Amino acid sequence: MNFDKLTAYLERFYEEKNIPGVGLAMYYKHEPVFEHYTGYADVDNRIAFGPDTIFRLYSATKVITCTAMLQLVESGRVKLSDPLHAYIPEYEHMTVRHQLPDGTQELRPATAPITIEHLLSMTAGIERYDTPEARRIIAASGGEGQTLDVIRAVAKEPLLFEPGTRFKYTVCHDVLGAVIEVVTGKKLSAYMQDHIFGPVGMTDTSFDLKDEARFAKLYNRFDGKTHKAESIGESFNLKPGRAYESGGGGLYSTVPDYVLFAETLCNYGLAPSGERILRPETVNDLRKRRLYGEAQEDFARFGGVSKSGYSYGLGVRTLVDPEDNNALSMKGEFGWDGARGCYVVIDPDAEITLFYAQQEGGSPWYRWHGSVRNYAYASVW
Structure with a gap:
């Protein structure tokens, strides 16, 4: 395994892609093999983006919500x-x-x-x-x-x-x-804590920000050369009410937390902690293609080039044609992303788990997710 090219690629994100901070963690054959952070959670105060940085998952929340439903x-x-x-x-x-x-x-x-x-x-x-x-x-x-x-x-x-x-x-x-x-009969947060976060060992994932001092600033249209953004702050209405918990986009997390969850699905529901949260057949059902005809055409228009070769399963994209996406991942690789650039790759057949995190609004993050994935795969193959 050699992660030099992947590391060098990530190190260029600040100036070349205008991303203030980046984190990436990877498992291969169900062992942690790579974790790297670069840039800042807070540029002005030079607070590094690191394993303790909390950020919003946005739509990467969906994979957890769908897992909760499949448990039921x-x-x-x-x-x-x-x-x-x-x-x-x-x-x-x-x-x-x-x-x-x-x-x-x-x-x-x-x-x-x-x-x-x-x-x-x-x-x-x-x-x-x-x-x-x-x-x-x-x-x-x-x-x-x-x-x-x-x-x-x-x-x-x-x-x-x-x-x-x-x-x-x-x-x-x-x-x-x-x-x-x-x-x-429980709030969504309570159910997830009891049946996913606790068993998997996710200590920083929740619908409420646990530690504001560790929260990455929400930069909008950041410029890596001037080190400034057009604005800083939330641009999505994820809580229409104070008590509202959005199963589609409301969770906060960290790179170490989320990669544990992703690795659990990659290992067919068995967490690194030894706890099982789903059966193998359920994970396969999760990633089974569900769209055909007009529905698949709708998904293709929605996903654009970044999701060519994919269809949609039970809350996740699922790879049906690796060649169409120039993907090194295998057919059946699945996952999702989030509005400020989080990206999860779960590939049970290749035994590869990847979670990439950033928190920046305005960048075309969907354009480099495939490159992040392929650099990661090339590092272990």
């Missing part, structure tokens, strides 16, 4: 075919927006119910949680906005399409978080 499927408490309204009755009688030839829209009753599998695979047609009814509910609670209350309110909005027919990257996994709360 394993235990028999939920089925993929179950209708959403069995858990949240407000979703029983949904309407769908239909585009008419004259350009207007017509609302029609949905012909099929939303299922748990539709939520996992982003084929439910639910659009957003920032709806008039959700805002009313949040205001009525004095800004508290409990997750389940907000998701119930979202049911008043029409669907974008008939459930199961198309792919649309929306708030489906936030809805999954609400279902988990209904089934378990």
Whole structure:
């Protein structure tokens, strides 16, 4: 193994890619083989980006939420075919927006119910949680906005399409978080702590920032030559209410924490701690391709060049054609990314786990994820 080229590549990110701080950790054959940090969590105060740096996962949260839901499927408490309204009755009688030839829209009753599998695979047609009814509910609670209350309110909005027919990257996994709360009788955070974070050994991962002094600044359009950003601060509304826990994007974490979780999935559900959080057959079900036809075309348009060769499984991209992506990873490699550049690669057949982290808004991070992956693979092969 030789990580010189990967290290040199990462060291160029500050000036060449305008990324203030970067972290990467890797497992090979279920052993940690590489961990590297460069740049800063706080540029002005010269605080290094390191293993104790906390950052937002954004949509890398989704892989954890979907794992939580599949634990409930394993235990028999939920089925993929179950209708959403069995858990949240407000979703029983949904309407769908239909585009008419004259350009207007017509609302029609949905012909099929939303299922748990539709939520996992982003084929439910639910659009957003920032709806008039959700805002009313949040205001009525004095800004508290409990997750389940907000998701119930979202049911008043029409669907974008008939459930199961198309792919649309929306708030489906936030809805999954609400279902988990209904089934378990616990807040999403409490369930994850008991069944994922605790068993895996993730001590810094949560929906609330545990230590602000360790939090990487949220730089927007950082310039590595001037060492300045257009602005610093959050640009996404991840908490419409104070109590809201977004299963789609709300978690904070660190590189050492998240790579433990990713390695657990790479080892078919067995954590480095020795605790099992999923069965091998469930991990294979997670990465099984779910999109075909129009839904796959939707995903291809959404993902662009960075996700060519991939389809979508139960909350993860899944590699179906390595050559189409110029990928060194193997068919069935899976994972996801996050809005400020986090990127996870989980490849059970190659026995490779990779987690890359950055926290910068404005950079085209999706353009170099494939290069990070290929440099990493080339380092061990």
